[in-house]
């Protein structure tokens with residue numbers, strides 16, 4: 001298992017962070033996800049054989065948030 005960290009911009013209420021946490025947790029290959037709105041950070045434990053950091057990043061963006069380069 002590996003852990004990926006992302007800066008997540010645009011989470012303006014607690015619904016954003018809990019919704020994103022739920023969306024990430026539901027992805028195939030994700031073991032667990034924690035999203036901290038105050039810190040603008042997401043931490044994702046994942047199985048690198050089943051999902052890649054770039055797809056995790058894409059999922060965050062698909063949920064409507066920005067991940068700065």
Ligand code: 9UX
Nearest residue numbers: 012013014015016019
């Ligand atoms: Mo809160 Mo976030 O109403 O997309 S859930 S702003």
